[in-house]
Amino acid sequence: MELTAFHELTQEISLECFFMTESQQEEKVIQLIDLHHFVECFDPKMNILSYLHHPINIVEHQGDKKGILFCDLKHSAVPDSNASEEFRRRYGLSELWFVFVEETFVPDTSGYADAIIENSLDIFYDRIFTFNFFQSIIQPLK
Template structure:
């Protein structure tokens, strides 16, 4: 993503999310950065539909509407998985993807696997990924 596009999208967040606190707007910008970098690394043909109104980003991948939720285990708030299922139905999403975002290299996925089982992630999400942001590496866990 080039700087001009990034600035345009962050301005859009500032305008459309005027009701959010500064820290909530900052989280949205981080979500936007994660989303666009994930798309660059995974498949640049993916189209983004919505990332502003929800914590789940709505995309189109090969003509299929999907949702992507990014999770950083360092900062994750409690998950409301039933709300995710309702969101999926409400927005006619065919698949939900759960993406762990890591800044450091991860050789052992045991804490991610434990988090998946403790929170029943595999029940609600169709695909689960581990995304090393700085190394631009995506590993599919499920």
């Protein structure tokens, strides 16, 4: 992402999310960075529709609206997925994707498999990926 585009988007977060604490705004910026880099790596033709007002990002991919939720297990727990089906219906999403973001390469995916089973992610999400941010590698888990 270009620095000017990043600056404009962070300004938008500051203006639109003025009610959030600094920590929440920082999380939103991280969400935005993860989203933009994921799109660049997965399919640059993917169009970002919405990311500001909820943790699930809404994109248009191959003519369909899809939701993408990012989770970094080193910094937070897996969010509760029970509301994901309601979110899908409310925003007319054809699919929901769950993306484990990692900073360093993790060759052993058993930790992700455990998180998927413990949180029933395979029930709530149509596709599940790991995304190595710095190496720009996306690996499908489902």
